[in-house]
């Protein structure tokens with residue numbers, strides 16, 4: 001696969017796609033993370049996207065957004081600091097050659113906040129709340145801290161000096177505020193790569209989130225846990241929407257392993273080997289692949305992806 005195809009594969013949306021070629025020569029990308037709870041397969045989607053960019057020769061920065069975590073009411077500083085340490089350890093084991101940056105290491109500067117105040121003049125409270133719809137804890141009683149949050153996220157793009165941004169689609173309204181108000185702070189142009197979210201394992205209408213029990217597979221889960229969770233997961237025959245196991249195949253297994261092998265008894269049609277996600281999806285949609293056989297193969301594949309990360313963690 002050529003470098004550009006690697007960068008754009010599996011994205012849900014890309015802003016400034018036409019700039020990719022010219023930005024690639026001196027490319028720097030960042031992705032920011034709130035540090036709270038487990039690192040799970042949902043996070044691994046952005047991590048693998050960062051790996052794609054790394055392979056394309058782009059420098060990678062990982063932002064451990066400690067101040068954002070605190071602003072979003074995930075816990076007190078004692079909790080946040082402990083989480084940051086755990087996440088730092090986790091990120092060292094995922095195979096990235098990234099510079100890890102802690103938010104508060106560069107955010108506590110007067111000019112950082114001057115930019116936030118500049119942007120705050122041009123944006124309504126309503127827009128700030130809407131930007132946080134998919135991110136904020138307890139959005140119905142959103143605190144002012146949670147509308148300061150997106151402005152800081154936009155300023156991070158400026159201060160980290162990146163020309164590529166990777167994030168899940170849940171963050172797109174935040175960065176859109178930056179596209180509209182960025183001229184106020186001299187925000188540089190960047191390519192925004194939004195990756196799809198993985199639906200929760202528990203069924204349609206949920207997302208994979210460490211705050212929803214059994215919705216996620218952690219990178220620390222052991223094979224037994226993976227097996228239990230996958231076997232319980234929603235995966236209706238023929239349903240290719242809302243299907244977390246198919247999403248995991250598309251966004252994690254194929255990018256990483258480039259194939260999926262199904263072991264099946266001769267009387268059920270014998271073994272299968274898929275070399276692309278599309279092949280798998282077609283077979284599943286047409287009912288040629290039963291969820292039980294698909295799940296068994298996915299347990300092995302997820303274990304294969306996670307095992308080295310888990311090992312590096314311990």
Ligand code: STL
Pocket residue numbers: 031032033034043063065068135136152153154156157
């Ligand atoms: C979440 C969950 C998650 C990631 C984020 C938020 C991202 C936070 C962030 C903060 C500052 C930035 C960029 C991203 O500059 O997995 O609720």
